Amino acid sequence: MVKEPVLWERPLRMHLNVHFSQDSGHTFNQAYSIDYQYKQLVDKKMIAVFYNGRLGNQMLQYAFARQLRAVRGERDKLLFNFYLVHCNGPREKGFEDGLQYFKVLPYLTASNLGMLWRAGNMSQKLSYAAYRLLHLEDTDALEKIFNRRGIFLSCDTIREFPQEIRSYFLTHKDIYLSGLFDNPSLFSGIRPLLLKEFVPVRPVIKSNEVLMQQILHSQSVCVHIRRDDYLSENLKKNFHVCDKAYYQKAIQLMKERLSKPTFVFFSDDIAWVRATLHPDAPCLYEPVGNPAWETLRLMYSCKHFIISNSTFSWWAQYLGREKNKIVISPDRWFNNPDWHQYLLQEDFIKIH
Numbered sequence: 371m372v373k374e375p376v377l378w379e380r381p382l383r384m385h386l387n388v389h390f391s392q393d394s395g396h397t398f399n400q401a402y403s404i405d406y407q408y409k410q411l412v413d414k415k416m417i418a419v420f421y422n423g424r425l426g427n428q429m430l431q432y433a434f435a436r437q438l439r440a441v442r443g444e445r446d447k448l449l450f451n452f453y454l455v456h457c458n459g460p461r462e463k464g465f466e467d468g469l470q471y472f473k474v475l476p477y478l479t480a481s482n483l484g485m486l487w488r489a490g491n492m493s494q495k496l497s498y499a500a501y502r503l504l505h506l507e508d509t510d511a512l513e514k515i516f517n518r519r520g521i522f523l524s525c526d527t528i529r530e531f532p533q534e535i536r537s538y539f540l541t542h543k544d545i546y547l548s549g550l551f552d553n554p555s556l557f558s559g560i561r562p563l564l565l566k567e568f569v570p571v572r573p574v575i576k577s578n579e580v581l582m583q584q585i586l587h588s589q590s591v592c593v594h595i596r597r598d599d600y601l602s603e604n605l606k607k608n609f610h611v612c613d614k615a616y617y618q619k620a621i622q623l624m625k626e627r628l629s630k631p632t633f634v635f636f637s638d639d640i641a642w643v644r645a646t647l648h649p650d651a652p653c654l655y656e657p658v659g660n661p662a663w664e665t666l667r668l669m670y671s672c673k674h675f676i677i678s679n680s681t682f683s684w685w686a687q688y689l690g691r692e693k694n695k696i697v698i699s700p701d702r703w704f705n706n707p708d709w710h711q712y713l714l715q716e717d718f719i720k721i722h
Contacts, residue, residue, distance in 0.1 A: 415442065418449040420548040422458070425468035425662045426681030427550060432469055433557035433564055435547060439475075440560055446545075448477035464662055471663040474567045494546070552681065553712040554688075561688075568689055570663040577657065578668060581634075584654055585671050588632040591624050592672035592690075593617065593647075594683040595637035608709070611700045612678045614646055619721050620676040620698045621649045627696055628674065636669055679703045684713050 417435050421428050439446045452467045459465035467479065497516060557564070574582050584590070595617065600609045624631055632652040637643045640655055656668060662682070669675075669686035674696040677683040687697045701720040703711045714720065 415446045416449055416544045417442075417446045418451070418544065418546050420451045420454065420546075421467075422454040422548075423550070424455070424464040424682070425666070426683075426685055427552075428455070428468050429568060429685050430550060430552050430681060431547065432474060433560070434551040436475070436563065436567070437557040437560050438545060438547075440563070442545075448475060449480055450477050451480050468662060471570055471572070471661070472567060473569050473571055494544075553710075554715065555712075565689060565691075568666075568685070570667050572663075574667070575660065575664055578660065578664065581654060581656070582668060582671060584632070585634055585668065588652070589628050589630050589674070590654075590672040591628070591631045591633050591674045591676060592669045592686055593621070593633050593635050593676045594669065594678050594680065594686060595635065595639070595643055596678045596680045596683065597637065597639040597642060608704050608706045609679065611702060611705060616700055616721065617647055617676065621647065621651075623698060623719065623721065624674065624676060624696065625649070625651060631674070634668075634672055636665060679713075681713070 417438055419431055419435050421431055435448065439448070450467070450469070455465050455467070469477075595612070599605055621633065624633075630652075631649075632654060633649050634654045634656070635643045635647070636656045640658060644655065656665060660668070666682065666686060666689075669683075670689035670691075672686075672690065673692040675683075675687040675690060676698045677687055679700055679702075687695070697715075697718050699714060699718040699720055701714075701722050703709070703713055
């Protein structure tokens with residue numbers, strides 16, 4: 371089992387890296403190590419984020435932090451920790467700092483989990499220490515107590531972004547985030563910023579240039595199919611929502627809505643796609659081996675979308691530039707009816 375963040379564990383020193391995109395005037399992925407006394411970092415306001423998951427989840431967490439920075443006057447330093455990301459799987463499977471490949475704001479990364487203890491105020495330290503030492507149950511009431519102290523562990527208590535919560539963002543010098551924050555309302559005010567920042571630093575890979583032109587000059591429909599881990603014993607029960615029938619219905623519906631669609635398939639099992647789905651329309655297939663940042667760019671460059679219940683898939687449609695895009699989604703995000711469905715937007719065409 372992956373160890374959860376120990377925000378209050380006291381480190382002696384921090385190992386920090388600074389990441390810049392080309393837009394900031396530095397070479398791509400420039401990073402340098404600093405043997406730092408931690409207090410030197412926190413002379414200014416800071417938003418610290420403990421990341422988890424792969425690129426789609428990391429983008430949700432960044433988007434919420436980016437919204438907070440905008441609300442707080444664009445003066446905060448950003449400190450990101452990817453410890454849990456690295457614990458969840460190998461880099462070749464996407465378990466790495468995925469934000470480094472995009473034109474996001476410069477940020478520091480810390481390899482040590484004890485950020486809150488070194489930089490937090492006494493109220494923050496005592497609250498989280500009590501939570502950890504007394505093994506308190508994670509309830510809405512407890513989360514609200516944390517929220518008042520500038521510690522945010524999930525989006526459940528801030529789903530509507532009420533004025534009371536906004537005041538917490540403004541009154542604390544440092545904010546600590548640890549959660550998925552998978553509610554678009556938490557960053558609804560900064561879509562223009564995200565459209566600029568969630569652009570890969572590197573140009574289109576040469577071998578994909580023809581595919582990109584075909585996408586841009588057709589009624590391209592992105593069809594995203596996630597199978598690999600969603601078919602595993604651990605995830606299948608709750609996450610295997612989009613089956614063959616779903617994609618067949620979605621493709622037929624898109625053919626009824628568009629005069630000349632071109633279906634562009636993206637999948638971790640492209641062999642299954644080729645053998646199973648036959649739209650009787652022009653089809654393109656992403657080649658195997660693209661990095662996630664390139665796959666995402668190809669996907670969001672399409673004009674319309676058939677998405678799976680995947681945050682990576684959700685981001686592709688969110689970043690799509692077509693004003694009159696059609697988005698088809700499943701009618702549920704999880705098979706578990708008790709889990710929230712924040713990512714199912716009102717303008718989606720939802721089918722079973």
